Amino acid sequence: MSSEPIDTPTKILQATLKLLEAPDAKLPTMSDIARATGISRQAVYLHFPSRTDLLVAATRYQDRLNDIDTGLAPSRGARSGAERLDAFVTAWGNYIPKIYGVARAIMAVTDTDAEAAAAWNTRMQDMREGCSAAISALAEDGTLPPGTDIEQATDLLWTILSVRNWENLTQTCGWSQDCYIATIRGMAMATLARDLGALTDVLACTDPPA
Amino acid sequence: MSSEPIDTPTKILQATLKLLEAPDAKLPTMSDIARATGISRQAVYLHFPSRTDLLVAATRYQDRLNDIDTGLAPSRGARSGAERLDAFVTAWGNYIPKIYGVARAIMAVTDTDAEAAAAWNTRMQDMREGCSAAISALAEDGTLPPGTDIEQATDLLWTILSVRNWENLTQTCGWSQDCYIATIRGMAMATLARDLGALTDVLACTDPPA
DNA sequence: ATGTCAATTTACACAGTGTCAAGCAAACGA
């Protein structure tokens, strides 16, 4: 813990993340955030013009903290396309739990707030880059199923790796993180890579849901 | 169009569906619904105690209108497990567009309202029955990948067929309904059935996104 | 006519977001 003073915007962001990442996870109001920060509700508005802006800023702050790119390094270093796909799926799949609290809040306001939807879309677009790169690598290897459209394969991988799917499997169905990773890796390989060996034990996790 | 008088609750439900299924699809407020019905906002509360209750009732009313079970009949008549999986995926995939408007509204309140979440979960649980039946049929044929856990395979199919995935591919990515069906069928077969022939042209729709 | 009962309307309470104005206190520069 550093002893240097922290500026108020950062304190607000920290408090927001803490609330969003709490296990019981109600969606916090501006009052909640202000109280958690130890300042007045109106003071929050001095630094963030709206609730949506604050949530978006919180995602960016969190990305900085988690340093997403380091996790993706093995993916870029992969030799074959299949290897790259595999590494990317694993890296992203393990990143999701770190952002889930914030993602949940953003996705919740997305239905009513166009600006939030745009922000979330932008964020997911970054992830789509990784999908696109993995698919392209497969295409160069010729391991993509014949006649496959690159854009379309990217869309599909992007959808498979959505936070909603992670949420469904781990939160609703109760899968362990390891089980999720193993299964999604298997499904991505089975669907997108001609690597038929990977088809074996796609769905044979040793760790069944609760 | 029948000429017999329609009772107020039904009129409200019809107006609600109309609003939810409108192409531009903002999430309607109680005032919107009342206006569309031609009654006062408070009169709506006379028949439905809360917004959530109204939305839930609207889903049930819609299910009655659409008669979901008839579409699923071919699935139950299928001979092989793979055939059954295929028929189920197609039937459900074609049902989603009919319920999407309402589903969207329910999913939106799900994040904040536990009662709505429960209602939506129940509804999705019905669909899960179909997933479970298809997976069991595969298991009996021995076409499920070796070592696969039945529960887990059901979870996975259920997730693949989620409304969110349909939304992502057709609404966000702009896929046509036909393209969605073809791709999801291919993915389900590739991941869950040992029918390797189905792997061919999983991602070769003639109908690319806009 | 009158009582009754359901449907409806007017009015109100409450939570949450966002805005505005006035004041306060510590830091900073002349």
Next chain:
DNA sequence: TCGTTTGCTTGACACTGTGTAAATTGACAT
């Protein structure tokens, strides 16, 4: 030392949306 600026507080208010309560209408039976 005296202004000035900066960041925060307090308090009030407008607006939207949900949900509740009380008063009103209107049809229908007695």
